[in-house]
Amino acid sequence: MRRNLSILIVFILPLISSCGKNNAVRPAGFYDIVDTAGITFRHTDGSSGRHLIVETVTGGLGLFDYDNDGDLDLYFVSGAALPGTTFDVQPTNRLYRNDGNHQFTDVTEESGAGDVGYGMGCVMGDYDNDGDLDLYLSNYKEDVLLKNNGDGTFTDATKEAGLGDPRLGAGACFADFNKDGWLDLFVANYLKFPEDEDSPCKRLGIPLYCDPTSYDMYEPEQASLYFNNGDGTFRDVTDESGIGKYRGRGMGVVCGDYDNDGWTDIYIANDITENFLYKNKGDGTFEETALFAGVAYDMHGRDQGSMGCDFGDYNGDGFFDLILTSYQRQFNTLYQNRGDGTFEDVTLQAGVSEGSMLHVSWAAFFFDYDNDADNDIFIANGHLQDNIEKIEQTTKWNEPNQLFRNNNDGTFTDISAEMGPGFQVLLSTRGGAFGDLDNDGDLDIVLSNMREKPTILINELQNENHWINLKLEGTKSNRDGIGTRVEVRAGETVQVNEVRAGGSYQSHYDLRLHFGLGKAAQVDEITLFWPSGQVDSYQNVKANQFVHLREGEGV
Helix, strand or coil: CEEEHHHCCCCCCCCCCCCCCCCCCCCCEEEECCCCCCCCCCCCCCCCCCCCHHHHCCCCEEEECCCCCCCCEEEECCCCCCCCCCCCCCCCCEEEEEEECCEEEECHHHHCCCCCCEEEEEEEECCCCCCCCEEEEEEECCCEEEEECCCCCEEECHHHHCCCCCCCEEEEEEECCCCCCCCEEEEEECECCCCCCCCCCEECCEECCCCHHHCCCCCEEECEEEEECCCCCEEECCCCCCHHHCEECEEEEEEECCCCCCCCEEEEEEECCCCEEEEECCCCCEEECHHHHCCCCCCCCCCCECCCEEEECCCCCCCCEEEECCCCCCCCEEEEECCCCCEEECHHHHCCCCCCCCCCEEEEEEECCCCCCCCEEEEEECCCCCCHHHCCCCCCCCECCEEEEECCCCCEEECHHHCCHHHHCCECEEEEEEECCCCCCCCEEEEEECCCCCEEEEEECCCCCEEEEEEEECCCCCCCCCCCEEEEEECCEEEEEECCECEECCEECCCCEEEEEECCCEEEEEEEECCCCCEEEEEEEECCCEEEEECCCEC
């Protein structure tokens, strides 16, 4: 369906003023506003000195518009007490409402979103197609589904939905894997965790967290796949889909159509196990193809301590590439999609290996931080061992995060040192997500840090590049338009992205699709390929606006 957007009503959100900024004196860069934004959340891992492995891997977060007011709210996942630990005040996940002007209000209690389980990560999606984003929490012991009631509150719908896996959950994603118009759910599970046994690992006589292979009881786990019945319930199809044949130590997950066949696939970053790539065969089953595709191991054929992952088309060829983070003394890996169902490890020649041998890396995502029309890469770092300084002199528990600028020639440059005071914050980061928090046309970053306050990085680059931000609404497809492939053409530049729920490291980022346009003052054509098979096309769309597009109808 071809449309000229000039005949449609375009939904343009007001640009929020830069309250408190002094652009005349502040240099361009990212600024951490957590201390002035009204956010008091402090992450806990429930640590008691026993060095239990679960303490090291908690820390996801989510950016989502829970109240449908047009701006992004924040959800932080917390750990909880473990045996041997007590708290005067019970730790809980926290939900913060975005009030504009870089101010947030804690609405956890009034909303009912404050789960007190031992949280790992989260993902948001409208599983019942009622127009409100619901919330799935991957936990240690029992996962939780919180249904959005549409009035600012949530209700625990776990049991009635047929969910509540008691294993150690990790990354999760909502996607319509069978294209029936309802969001299904995929959850990676980490490992079998014996909480009654202290860590036996030491180095130089100093107690450490064990790696998963050094403790026989840390066995890999089976992931879980649930198909949506369309009546508020899910059915477990893990075994019949073929997913149940494999076991790994799942951590980060990203779902997307890597081979452009119209079906959503699944990639799992496994910790010291080969990574998995599940190709969707379109008949309710999946084929594990990571080894054939070249993304099971690194360039040397070794498995890694894989943590976070994301899909994104960094070289503009129309196929989604893959970024993967890993442990200290291993490279974070960039896999270039060859377009034939396989990937090539281009880490070294692309320049994204810089610094990664020193760090333990977690969150990772592709995003266009400077609106120049190509995808850059963000990497979050933070050591796993909280006492690493007693053992090594080359690294620390609190580590710097990294931003790699896309040079538009197949290479990247680490520009973290140039990105302002927000990139000088040193904490041990886990989860990370991006989105336009202040609706000013550029992408901000939110990070969850171990045993600490979050980092809220507001983008103040102040360049003159243009942009467009698209909110999709499915009618025949799922309400969020998850799985929709979007092509944006401006002059000779064609960009491709896809609406996804879940990614990075156990986190969820904005469902709106943001495209930097460089110097182009308009988009020549936007084409949407919906999961239902509907194709919508819009021409001559003015830049620098938020546009709400409804499947088959327009605005």
